[in-house]
Amino acid sequence: MSFLPFERDTLSSPVWLVPFDDFARKVRSAGVAVLLDRFADGAWVPQDTTAVRTPSAAFAYPGLGGRTGREQRHRARFAAAGYRPLYPADGEPFDAAATGVEFVAPGESTPVPRLVRLLPSETFSYPPGVRTVHGVVVDAATRHPVANALVEARGRTSGDLVPWHERTLTGELGAFRLALRWHGEPGEGNTETFRLEATERPGRTGSLDVRLPAGAATRHVIEIREQ
Template identity: 60%
Template sequence: MTRYYPVETSVLHSPAWFVPFDEFAQRVRAADVATVLDRFDPDGNVWVPQDTPAIRTPSAAIAYPELGRRREPGAEPERFRVRFSAIGLAPLYPADGADFDAGLGGVEFTAYPYDDGHPPAVGSEPRLVRLLPGVAFPYGPGIRTVYGVVVDAATRAPVANALVEAAGTTSRDGVGWLERTLTNVDGAFRLALRWEGEPVIGPPPVQIFSLTATERPGRTGALEVRLPTERDRRHVIEIVEQ
């Protein structure tokens, strides 16, 4: 069971705070989110799992208090990353504020050494970690979805952990909307389209949705989906170098 600590006493010197956010429900995910902490070993150039437990604050932040507390002279900063998991959801790395890259395996941060007389050289702020619906996400009744696969245009190999998006504005009030998901290890995706697309007068009348897929900056693909006529089609988005 996750331990709870007050923010003002226990995470004063946590080198990182993370706030899991369920993007589909548009709310902070306060339960059923698991984390694994890894430390980077520069000698072996590998990430090594750690047994350091995370704590959850009353404000739903996940933190690692006292990580970096070292009294020995000449202690150096250490690199860490946190991997997130939740049933039906896929974590979007990195945390808010940096470009997406499908090759990232967690949210990285640096733990600066400190002791009772010397605080860490660099402070930290809470970082939002978005959890997107995965292929197995339990969409409720009546939620319109489309499915397919993201592949490399040259090799036809599936692209795992690619970010698939659709965006638009509502016709009634002009409010922008965004739907996102991540592909699984086989490159498969299932994307909700709860809002309206670009209307096209028929016959038959359809709505057009523009889907984009991103592997990393400079590696993207795009596809137009027409609904309802193509709702049951397996859509293929090809990733190309831009």
């Protein structure tokens, strides 16, 4: 992968993509690969064009599409060991069918940088001591696993009530492993309850309450159905 020494060299790029480690809450470019496809004749065709990396850890495609001058659809696909990319932008509805960040080239001369969040996958190596729960997301009717489903848990810290949010994406066989670094709803004794929510796309969701510590080693099954 190329590296550009000066940020200004990427001003001709139709897109700036910034990979963001959602677990560590920081920008991450080390170990991240970006693959480019172009839409032609009704299909996505892999391209040999290599992304360049800027000093601010953004990936760009300077001059892409500039030779023809004709706008063409492209998509960028991200890969990083232990992570799965969350392609819908912040604020957009989640859809497991999204397969990359789509854009048009040539496009704007100075596009706004776009965060691409990298979520821990089921194989993510969590630091020692991080509490996790695991399981699988399935279709409620067919019992087939749901790949690339978004699994989330939310709550507030026990002291200052600051909102927290943990999330992951399921693997090809629907498996997930989710970190629960903060406290859930307190129950009797020393128990805590967490609500896990799974989304395949708008209108197809599922949820499950998990009680810890009793459910720490349980393989939890979240059923997705039309709502």
